[in-house]
Amino acid sequence: RAALRDQVAILHRQFIQQCVRVDEVIGVAARRIRRLADGDLYFVTNRSAKAVATEARFNVRGKAADLWHADSGKTEATSYRSEGKRTAVPLALGPNESVFVVFRRPATAPAVTVAAAGWSTLAALERGWTLRFDGLGAPQPIANAGLGSLTDSSDPQVRYFSGSAIYRSSFTLPAGVAPGAAMKLDLGRVGDVAEVSVNGKPAGIAWKPPYQIDIGALVVEGSNVVEVRVANLWVNRMVGDAQPGAKKVSFTAAPTYVADAPLRPSGLIGPVTVQVRAN
Known part of the structure; x- marks a missing residue:
C-alpha cells in the first residue's frame, strides 16, 4: 500500500x-x-x-x-x-x-497586456479619531484617539480590552473628484476584523490582508463620515484577568493564559488612507 x-x-x-x-x-x-x-x-x-x-x-x-x-x-x-x-x-x-x-x-x-490599476492617496486619516468601546469591561470613550494597537496603551482597561472598538473620523472630498469614482478605504493593519460604514451606510467587512474596502458608491460631495468597528479575540481579556490583583471580567472553567502571555495586536492599527483610482 x-x-x-x-x-x-x-x-x-x-x-x-x-x-x-x-x-x-x-x-x-x-x-x-x-x-x-x-x-x-x-x-x-x-x-x-x-x-x-x-x-x-x-x-x-x-x-x-x-x-x-x-x-x-x-x-x-x-x-x-x-x-x-x-x-x-x-x-x-x-x-x-x-x-x-x-x-x-x-x-x-x-x-x-492589461495595465494594473493605479491608485493615489486622496486623504490620510491619521489622528482626530473618536473611539468608543463595546463589550465587557469597556473603557471610557477617547475623544482624540490616534491609531495603533490597543495593547500599546498605558491604560490597563484599554490594553487588555476584548470586544469591539468603534473608530469614527471624516474626510472631505476634494474638488475635481466626483462622487461615485472608484475609491477604497485602506485600513493598513487590523486586529482582528473590521466592519466599515461610510455616511451611515454599510461598506463591507475586512477580515484579511489587504484590509481594503470599496467605498466609491457611498462617498458624497463635501464631508464624509467614516466609521470602523474593529473586533478582536478574547485572548487579551484573559491575559488581563491573569494580572496580579486584577478584577476578573471573563470566566473560564479552567486556567487559560498566564500573566506574562503575549498580547495580540488589537484595534485599528493603520495607517488609514482613502485611495482613488488614478487610471
Missing part, C-alpha cells in the same frame, strides 16, 4: 507539473481544478506570508486569461502571452492570497 501511495503521489505531481509551471517562488502553488465545456479553471495560491510576483505557464492555448476573486466575487481580464502549447500569465499575489485563473474567452492576439 505504501508503494502504491508513493506511486500515486508521483503521478499526481507529474500531472500537476504538466498542467502548470510556476516560476521558482517559494510558497506558490497552482493546479487545474476543473475542465470546463469551453475552457479550463485553475486555482493559484500564495501560501507564504509575503507578497509575491511570479509568472505561471498553463497548459492552455488559444484562450485569453481572466482572474476570478472568490472573496469579492469580482472578475477581471489580465495580461497573458502565448508560448507554443502554453499560455504565460504574470501574477501578483498578496500574503496568503489566492485567485482562480480562468481560460474561456478566445485569445484575440498572441500577447495582451
